[in-house]
Amino acid sequence: MTRLARQPSLIRDVAERAGVSPATVSRVLTGSAAVREPTRARILAAIDELRYRRNRVASNLRRQQVQMIGLVISDIENPHFTQMVRAAEDAAYMQGYRVLLCNTDEDPAKQRDYLGVLAAERVAGAIISPTEADAPEIGELIDLGTFVVAFDRAVADRRADAVLPANTEGARRGTEHLLGGGHESIGFVGGPAGIQTATERLLGYEEAMSAAGLQPRIAQGNFRVEGGRRAAEELIREGATALLVANNMMTVGVLQALRQGGRRVSADVALVSFDDPPWAELTDPPLTTLAQPVRAMAASAMELLMQRLEGRGKRRQCRVFDFELRHRNSCCYPKES
Amino acid sequence: MTRLARQPSLIRDVAERAGVSPATVSRVLTGSAAVREPTRARILAAIDELRYRRNRVASNLRRQQVQMIGLVISDIENPHFTQMVRAAEDAAYMQGYRVLLCNTDEDPAKQRDYLGVLAAERVAGAIISPTEADAPEIGELIDLGTFVVAFDRAVADRRADAVLPANTEGARRGTEHLLGGGHESIGFVGGPAGIQTATERLLGYEEAMSAAGLQPRIAQGNFRVEGGRRAAEELIREGATALLVANNMMTVGVLQALRQGGRRVSADVALVSFDDPPWAELTDPPLTTLAQPVRAMAASAMELLMQRLEGRGKRRQCRVFDFELRHRNSCCYPKES
DNA sequence: CTGAAAGCGCTTACAG
DNA sequence: CTGAAAGCGCTTACAG
DSSP states (O other), X not given: OOOOSSOOOOHHHHHHHHXXXXXXXXXXXXXXXXXXXXXXXXHHHHHHHXXXXXXXXXXXXXXXXXEEEEEEESOTTSHHHHXXXXXXXXXXXXXXXXXEEEEOTTOHHHHHHHHHXXXXXXXXXXXXXXXXXXXXXXXXXXXXXXXXXXXXXXXXOTTXXXXXXXXXXXXXXXXXXXXXXXXXXXXXXXXXXXXHHHHHHHHHHHHHHHHTTOOOEEEEOOSSHHHHHHHHHHHHHTTOSEEEESSHHHHHHHHHHHHHTTOOBTTTBEEEEESOOGXXXXXXXXXXXXXXXXXXXXXXXXXXXXXXXTTOOOSOOEEEEOOEEEOOSSSSSOOOO | OOOOSSOOOOHXXXXXXXXXXXXXXXXXHHTOSOOOHHHHHHHHHHXXXXXXXXXXXXXXXXXXXXXXXXXXXXXXXXXXXHHHHHHHHHHHHHTTOEEEEEEOTTOHHHHHHHHHHHHHHTEEEEEEOXXXXXXXXXXXXXXXXXXXEEESSOOSOTTSEEEEEOHHHHHXXXXXXXXXXXXXXXXXXXXXXXXXXXXXXXXXXXHHHHHTTOOOEEEXXXXXXXXXXXXXXXXXXXXXXXXXXXSHHHHHHHHHHHHHTTOOBTTTBEEEEESOOGGGGTBSSOOEEEEOOHHHHHXXXXXXXXXXXXXXXXXXXXXXXXXXXXXXXXXXXXXXO
C-alpha cells in the first residue's frame, strides 16, 4: 500500500531546523508555556518552511483527551435531526471540537456498534438520541469518562444530562386544536412501540381525547414515510376527519395517501403534524405544525456538554422544551389563540 | 477536571488476567496472527470480565492509519448534501470507517480550517465539495497521504478523483424543456460567482437560449433561500414567464416570491428546478426537477476512496453523472419525452 | 504459537 | 525560559 506521497515532517524536524528541542516546539504549538520571542519566531518559521502539521493522533494519546463529539441519531435525513446536527456542528466547531456522525436507523444493534466506536475512539462527549434507552453500552461509555447528553429521548443511565421536548403536553395541544376545529373523529398516526417520543405523544393524544369524551383511533406507523401512508389509509378508511401525525416523515406519507385517495387537506381531512420541516409551508395548503426549537435544543445540549468538559456543573441537568403550535392552513376553523 | 469515572482497563490488564503477554492479546484483538484456542478463549474471557475496550487512539498512532473519512460540504441542511452524507455514511459504516462531518458554509476560511483539521487528524480519506477549488490545503492533505475525492465540484489538484454532475448538459435540457413549453421569456436564477456548479449551469442555460435565438435573463442568487427569492422577484418584474432555478434552496425562495406576488406556479410562471429534494412532490403543483442520482454518486465517491485505500486503481478517475428530468406539473405543455 | 522490546509522534513533569 | 527523559496504549518485527 503506497500511502504517503511525501514523508510528513515531525516535531523533531522542526526542532532541528529551529535549533531547539522538541519540547520547546511543543510549547509554542500548545501555548502551554512562554517561549522567548526570537526562539518562538524561529520555530514558527521552521513550521512554515517544513509545512509541519501537528499529528493529532499522537497528541490525543499523550494528552489523554480527544476533542471530538459523537452525534448518535436515528437518521440524518429526518429534517428534525438534520437541523439538530447542523446546530450541534456549529457549536462544536466554535469550541474547537470535531463531530463524528453516527446514524443508527433505529436499529439497536447499530446503535450498540456505534456506541462501541465512540468508546474506542475515547471521544470527549456524545449527544445521543437513543433507539435503545437502556443499552449497557451507554453506561460503559460514561464509565470510560465520556460525557453524555440525551437528546430528544431520555437514556436510562442517570448520569447523563438530557434535553427533551414536552411531548405529552405537545400532543395534547395538537389534539385540542383539532377538537377546537369541531372534529370528533380524530385519528392518531403514531410512532413505533418502545420509542419514548412515540409513547409520550400517544399519551397526550389519548388524554385529550378522553377529556373530550371521545374515542381514540390509533394507527401505528414507524416514523417513516410508508408507515405514515399505511396508517393514514387505515384511519381514513375508518372515517377519521382529522389526523394528528407523530412526526414529519410520516406526514409525507399521510400527504401521499390523501392525494392518492383524492382527499383534500383541510377541506376533507384536517392535519396537525409534529415537527416543522422546511417544506411545511410549501405544501398545499401550508401545514399547521407542532414545532420544536431544535436549534436551541441542540445548542443547549452542546452547552451542557461543554460545562461538563470544563469541569463545571456537578448536578445532573434535564432541560425540557415546549412545542410551538404554528397555525397555518391544514386545519379548518382555528379557534385556539 | 474529574474525567474518568473509572480507570479503563488496558491491554496489559487483560494480558495479566489471561496469563499471557500484551502482544498475544493484541493478536487476538487485531486477528493479525493465529493464537492457540485455549489461550484465545482465556483472553476473550478476560476482555469480557474487565470490560476492556481497545483504545483506538493508541492503535491508530501505532498502526499509522486512521479509519476515518472527512466529509467536507457546504451545508448539511441542503437536502442535496443531506442525501450525500447519508449515503456516504452508510458506505463508510459498512467498510468500518467513521465519518467526520465538516460544514463549510461556502466560506473559504472555514474550508481551510477544516482541511487543516483533517490533515491533523490524519484521516484516511476525504470527500470534498469545495468552496475554494484551488485551496492549497487540499494539496497539503494529499501530500500527507490522505486520498481525496472531489464531489459535486472539481478540485484543482490533479491527484484527486472526482464524481461530478453533467451540469451544463443538465441546464441545457432544463432550458429546452421550458422552451418546448412555448416560453420565450425564460429567466435563470443563478448561483454565486466562482462556484463551479453555478458557472456550468449558467453556461448550459445560455447555450440553450442562444441556440433558440432568445435573450438570456439572469439574476444572480447565492444558492440560499433569500437569494432565490430576490432573484425571482427581479426576474418576474422583468416579465419572465418561466424560470430555471440553479438549486433547490433557491427554489424555496422562488416559491415564496411567487406566492407573495400572487402568481401561480405553472399557470403564471413555469418552473424547472435543479435538485430533487423530498418535498418536490409535496408542493402545489409538484415540481418538475433536474434530479441527480445523489446516492449513487456518493456511493461512487466512497468506492473510489476504498479502491485507493486498498491500493488498487492507479489512474485518476473522474466519473460524470447525468441529470434526470423528472416531469411533474410545474411546467405547462411538457412536450419532451 | 508466544514473548520481550522497540517505537508510533507527541507532551509534560522535572531539573536547571 | 529551555532541554533530557519518560510515557500515553497500543502493534509489530524479531527471536525462539
